Amino acid sequence: AQKVTQAQTEISVVEKEDVTLDCVYETRDTTYYLFWYKQPPSGELVFLIRRNSFDEQNEISGRYSWNFQKSTSSFNFTITASQVVDSAVYFCALFGTYKYIFGTGTRLKVLA
Amino acid sequence: SQTIHQWPATLVQPVGSPLSLECTVEGTSNPNLYWYRQAAGRGLQLLFYSVGIGQISSEVPQNLSASRPQDRQFILSSKKLLLSDSGFYLCAWSPRLGLAKNIQYFGAGTRLSVL
Numbered sequence: 471a472q473k474v475t476q477a478q479t480e481i482s483v484v485e486k487e488d489v490t491l492d493c494v495y496e497t498r499d500t501t502y503y504l505f506w507y508k509q510p511p512s513g514e515l516v517f518l519i520r521r522n523s524f525d526e527q528n529e530i531s532g533r534y535s536w537n538f539q540k541s542t543s544s545f546n547f548t549i550t551a552s553q554v555v556d557s558a559v560y561f562c563a564l565f566g567t568y569k570y571i572f573g574t575g576t577r578l579k580v581l582a
Numbered sequence: 583s584q585t586i587h588q589w590p591a592t593l594v595q596p597v598g599s600p601l602s603l604e605c606t607v608e609g610t611s612n613p614n615l616y617w618y619r620q621a622a623g624r625g626l627q628l629l630f631y632s633v634g635i636g637q638i639s640s641e642v643p644q645n646l647s648a649s650r651p652q653d654r655q656f657i658l659s660s661k662k663l664l665l666s667d668s669g670f671y672l673c674a675w676s677p678r679l680g681l682a683k684n685i686q687y688f689g690a691g692t693r694l695s696v697l
Contacts, residue, residue, distance in 0.1 A: 515688040565684050574625035
């Protein structure tokens with residue numbers, strides 16, 4: 471069975487703090503993709519990153535970085551020097567055989 | 583560039599009334615198409631997906647149906663809405679081929695309230 475767990479329901483940080491959003495997945499597929507999406511208050515999901523199961527290199531994009539570890543089945547997302555505009559719900563997702571499985575999301579509140 | 587349009591943005595419908603939500607994709611051909619529902623404060627539930635015209639797969643048995651009359655058009659329907667159909671409905675597409683393969687791109691969503 472495939473499953474994505476985002477144990478953090480809601481996180482509040484003060485602006486400029488670093489914050490890490492956790493994602494743990496389960497799959498029996500040997501080839502799969504992992505994603506992070508951002509859902510701002512407007513509701514539309516915005517694609518942030520895709521990782522395939524063969525690429526465990528960490529990635530950095532500006533203030534965003536992602537840590538993929540197959541050994542622990544985790545794909546964590548870190549925002550450095552958070553800003554108020556980062557306030558949103560963040561979803562981790564897994565694509566394996568044919569369908570996408572989304573986590574329940576983590577609501578991030580960045581306070582000014 | 584590719585764009586996805588979803589309408590209406592908000593909808594208030596009485597229980598027992600019909601429903602039709604439409605989604606169209608521009609700038610690409612033969613996309614995979616998806617309908618999701620997000621209940622308040624919850625994650626995304628896949629309702630239907632389609633890999634081609636007339637090809638619909640249902641993930642959750644319920645009183646909703648989907649159709650794909652054209653390559654880039656995906657419609658979500660119901661003959662009689664239930665209170666439990668309230669939620670935020672999102673349409674998404676993903677390319678079959680290329681570097682962006684399997685990346686889902688979402689529409690702006692429709693907030694449906696069934697009263």
